[in-house]
Amino acid sequence: MAFQSNELAKAYWRENVSLMLKLLAVWFAVSFAAGILFVDQLNMVQFFGFKLGFWFAQQGSIYTFVLLIFIYVIKMNALDRKYDVHED
Amino acid sequence: MDLQTLTYIVVGATFALYIGIAIWARAGSTQEFYVAGGGVSPLANGMATAADWMSAASFISMAGLISFMGYDGSVYLMGWTGGYVLLALCLAPYLRKFGKFTVPDFIGDRYYSQTARTVAVICAILISFTYVAGQMRGVGVVFSRFLEVDITTGVIIGMAVVFFYAVLGGMKGITYTQVAQYCVLIFAYMVPAVFISIMITGHVLPQTGLGATLLDGSGLHLLERLDGLSAELGFAAYTEGTKSTADIFAITAALMVGTAGLPHVIVRFFTVPRVKDARISAGWALIFISILYTTAPAIGAFARYNMIDTINGPDAQGTLVAEAPTWIKNWEKTGLIKHEDKNGDGRMFYSGDERNEMTIDRDIMVLANPEIAQLPDWVIALVAAGGIAAALSTAAGLLLVISTSISHDLLKRNLMPNITDKQELLAARGAAAVAIVIAGYLGINPPGFVAEVVAFAFGLAAASFFPAIILGIFYKKMNKEGAIAGMLAGIIFTVGYILYFKGIFITPFAENKPENWLFGISPEGIGTVGMAVNFVVAYAVSKFTKEVPQDVQDIVEQIRFPKGAGEAQSH
Numbered sequence: 001m002a003f004q005s006n007e008l009a010k011a012y013w014r015e016n017v018s019l020m021l022k023l024l025a026v027w028f029a030v031s032f033a034a035g036i037l038f039v040d041q042l043n044m045v046q047f048f049g050f051k052l053g054f055w056f057a058q059q060g061s062i063y064t065f066v067l068l069i070f071i072y073v074i075k076m077n078a079l080d081r082k083y084d085v086h087e088d
Numbered sequence: 089m090d091l092q093t094l095t096y097i098v099v100g101a102t103f104a105l106y107i108g109i110a111i112w113a114r115a116g117s118t119q120e121f122y123v124a125g126g127g128v129s130p131l132a133n134g135m136a137t138a139a140d141w142m143s144a145a146s147f148i149s150m151a152g153l154i155s156f157m158g159y160d161g162s163v164y165l166m167g168w169t170g171g172y173v174l175l176a177l178c179l180a181p182y183l184r185k186f187g188k189f190t191v192p193d194f195i196g197d198r199y200y201s202q203t204a205r206t207v208a209v210i211c212a213i214l215i216s217f218t219y220v221a222g223q224m225r226g227v228g229v230v231f232s233r234f235l236e237v238d239i240t241t242g243v244i245i246g247m248a249v250v251f252f253y254a255v256l257g258g259m260k261g262i263t264y265t266q267v268a269q270y271c272v273l274i275f276a277y278m279v280p281a282v283f284i285s286i287m288i289t290g291h292v293l294p295q296t297g298l299g300a301t302l303l304d305g306s307g308l309h310l311l312e313r314l315d316g317l318s319a320e321l322g323f324a325a326y327t328e329g330t331k332s333t334a335d336i337f338a339i340t341a342a343l344m345v346g347t348a349g350l351p352h353v354i355v356r357f358f359t360v361p362r363v364k365d366a367r368i369s370a371g372w373a374l375i376f377i378s379i380l381y382t383t384a385p386a387i388g389a390f391a392r393y394n395m396i397d398t399i400n401g402p403d404a405q406g407t408l409v410a411e412a413p414t415w416i417k418n419w420e421k422t423g424l425i426k427h428e429d430k431n432g433d434g435r436m437f438y439s440g441d442e443r444n445e446m447t448i449d450r451d452i453m454v455l456a457n458p459e460i461a462q463l464p465d466w467v468i469a470l471v472a473a474g475g476i477a478a479a480l481s482t483a484a485g486l487l488l489v490i491s492t493s494i495s496h497d498l499l500k501r502n503l504m505p506n507i508t509d510k511q512e513l514l515a516a517r518g519a520a521a522v523a524i525v526i527a528g529y530l531g532i533n534p535p536g537f538v539a540e541v542v543a544f545a546f547g548l549a550a551a552s553f554f555p556a557i558i559l560g561i562f563y564k565k566m567n568k569e570g571a572i573a574g575m576l577a578g579i580i581f582t583v584g585y586i587l588y589f590k591g592i593f594i595t596p597f598a599e600n601k602p603e604n605w606l607f608g609i610s611p612e613g614i615g616t617v618g619m620a621v622n623f624v625v626a627y628a629v630s631k632f633t634k635e636v637p638q639d640v641q642d643i644v645e646q647i648r649f650p651k652g653a654g655e656a657q658s659h
Contacts, residue, residue: 002649002651002652009645012649013648017562020177023173023177024173024177027170027173027174031166031170031340031344032337032340032341035340036162036333036336036340037333037337039159043327048296048299049299049300049301049309049310050299050311051311054159054162054311057159057162057165057166058159058161058162058165058382058385059295059382059385061165061166061169061170062378062382063382065172065374065378066371066374066378069173069177069367069371069374070371072176072177073176073364073367073368076367077364080364080649080650084651085649085650085651086364086651087363087364087650087653
């Protein structure tokens with residue numbers, strides 16, 4: 001077992017899942033919410049020559065996806081060190 | 089020099105580059121990256137993954153579909169990028185820690201069952217096959233245009249080229265060849281986009297050009313002008329589209345989840361040296377993919393604007409057939425553009441109502457785009473080389489998955505354990521040949537546009553693998569009975585629904601229109617429902633069957649943190 005105790009293993013997994021769920025909430029918000037479900041409402045807003053909902057669907061969601069993965073990588077690497085389960 | 093000669097030279101030069109790199113990489117391989125345990129940097133791996141991933145559907149078909157669908161085309165943009173978030177956050181690091189090479193291996197071991205493994209192999213074959221069938225059409229479109237033959241001959245030539253490429257096959261799997269393929273592909277995609285963006289809007293970046301003001305003096309934004317043109321010509325508004333919200337939601341979800349369940353993409357994350365690298369590789373891959381995916385909607389809009397302008401003429405009265413632009417004459421030879429002078433005025437006219445006289449195949453738009461904008465011939469030749477690189481690399485990779493699955497996983501490990509290596513190789517080649525012939529038939533009689541057929545493959549992956557893998561990692565109590573029942577229910581439901589409306593090889597049972605669809609969801613999006621079916625069936629069955637053995641539960645605990653990840657192992 002890589003962890004000192006079962007409690008630590010559980011705590012690591014809890015933090016991991018909670019980070020994942022937070023990032024997935026953003027993932028859902030920029031694509032399914034902004035780009036699909038509320039696209040008509042957001043389209044009332046103009047954004048650099050785009051309708052905002054349309055921009056999220058064809059541009060904004062993709063930029064956000066890239067950001068999300070890099071945030072995840074940085075946070076997980078820190079979490080691995082905190083619980084001392086990182087690779088050498 | 090004429091265009092055809094130039095195309096041969098550019099395509100030939102790129103092939104020489106790939107082969108050259110393959111030879112160079114192989115020479116260095118014995119000391120360097122095989123021994124060092126695949127010391128390919130996550131950056132290079134990301135680029136190679138991007139090349140592997142972006143097929144004819146992304147390169148040739150997608151921008152064309154967006155061009156005709158407007159907002160509705162967003163399903164492909166969000167769907168084929170959003171899946172990488174799922175892959176990086178929910179799958180890649182854990183599968184890497186698990187340390188097996190293929191998805192069926194993971195399923196077989198996690199669910200401690202040969203049956204689960206076999207079901208997974210069959211799903212993988214079905215998914216890869218549907219994917220290849222989509223590619224063949226794309227390959228055919230490229231060859232038919234540049235060899236100036238009709239589409240059927242184009243597909244047949246494409247079949248021959250893909251067969252040799254896949255069977256000789258040495259190039260596939262060598263990361264640096266794929267890095268080169270990515271560079272060719274992205275350069276070929278960006279050059280015309282940047283040129284046309286500057287011509288239409290004055291913006292260098294197509295991503296901002298899409299929202300910019302037109303240079304024609306009207307003072308209108310490009311998207312406003314397209315909405316206006318759509319209204320005049322009887323199409324749905326470009327920025328609004330026609331699909332129902334439920335259908336858009338379902339297709340996007342199916343493509344995202346399918347991305348995270350595609351066997352040939354997942355495999356790339358098994359082979360990186362560390363769990364850390366598996367996470368970051370997905371990030372790099374998505375950056376490289378995003379360059380193309382954020383450019384595609386701009387290409388779609390530019391192509392739409394230029395196409396309507398050149399066909400209907402600046403005064404919107406139609407262009408005289410005698411003065412038809414060369415791109416129309418060139419593409420008429422392939423049979424993918426047709427003009428029928430319905431009102432007999434000797435002019436061409438394109439619209440969304442009864443005035444329309446043009447039939448235009450959506451899959452030609454990316455290839456025709458530089459011709460429509462009258463860019464120099466070398467740009468057109470470059471796009472052809474990019475299209476061939478995209479289609480060949482993916483098609484060849486998938487054929488290898490199919491042939492090894494059949495010869496190794498099904499025959500050698502299940503049905504005929506006693507066959508010799510030679511017979512196994514023969515079976516692999518035979519399987520590849522049969523797959524190409526069937527795929528070629530579907531390329532000549534396509535059940536949909538390239539990106540649509542490819543979307544079916546993603547639906548199948550979403551309905552079969554994704555739930556089995558997610559549950560395998562995040563739900564320790566999922567047992568083999570549940571996983572097998574879930575995969576079978578999901579894939580049978582999804583295949584059944586697609587056949588019911590599309591009737592591939594059989595007559596469809598019902599007309600493929602929104603009134604007939606379940607919950608208003610088209611066959612492209614049904615994988616989302618199939619995935620839900622899979623989850624529900626798997627959970628229910630697992631509640632009524634034997635509990636998971638303790639040692640398997642312990643393995644699941646072990647894959648949840650990075651420390652101690654060893655080399656990936658084959659069976």
